[in-house]
Amino acid sequence: MKPDLRPAARAGLYRLLALGFSYPERRMLDAIRAGLFQDAVTACTMAAGTRPGAFPLDAIDDTQLESAYVELFDLSGSAVACVLCEGSHGSFVGDDRFDAHGGGVSSVMEDLLRFYHFFGYRLARDPARRLPPDHAVCQFEMLSHLCDGERGAALAPAHCAGARQAQGDFLGRHLAAWWPRAVRRLRSVSRAETAHAFYVAMADVAADCVAAHCTELSGFDAA
Helix, strand or coil: CCCCCHHHHHHHHHHHHHHHCCCCCHHHHHHHHHCHHHHHHHHHHHHHCCCCCCCCCCCCCHHHHHHHHHHHCCCCCCCCCCCCEHHHCCCCCCCCCCHHHCCCHHHHHHHHHHHHHHHCCCCCCCCCCCCCCCEHHHHHHHHHHHHHHHHHCCCCHHHHHHHHHHHHHHHHHCHHHHHHHHHHHHHHHCCCCHHHHHHHHHHHHHHHHHHHHHHHHHHHHHC
């Protein structure tokens, strides 16, 4: 029987999503301008069994991409249109997922930190790269970490089941619950510009990946 390559492909895709939704530094700008980053995302989506992104075909100017990121996402921006943080997309008061911990954004943060600590994922300590625990980049990195764990446990069915359970729990409690709202918000504020279209395509790739991942995990549960 051929090994299942989807966990490795999905781990790679989540890593690319984390890079794509981080502030674009020089190497990323070079890769996006050359189309190499988009090609890597497309290869991972196809290997993971999800739809490739509809990335703009026009060349993306570095300055425009940086400006679009700050305008759309940057926490330090003066008028951020779509903050990439779970706490910005719901009040969480009365939410059954977090009522046991008092409700509210602080409970979301506590729940995330428990996940991160238990599964050995560490937030960046460098002040220049530090993000709040509920940021999408951290959650994509966490899912990549969990998918890597499933790949590493491929020869131990019980460990694979545990890795999938962790992925399902994390998706259900966090990313799958708020990312669709973030995508809708992004679409409502984005403009018909190449740099904006790039980020909308990235958001759609992430939404498709999360939905397909949840469907696959529910199939494992049913089996």
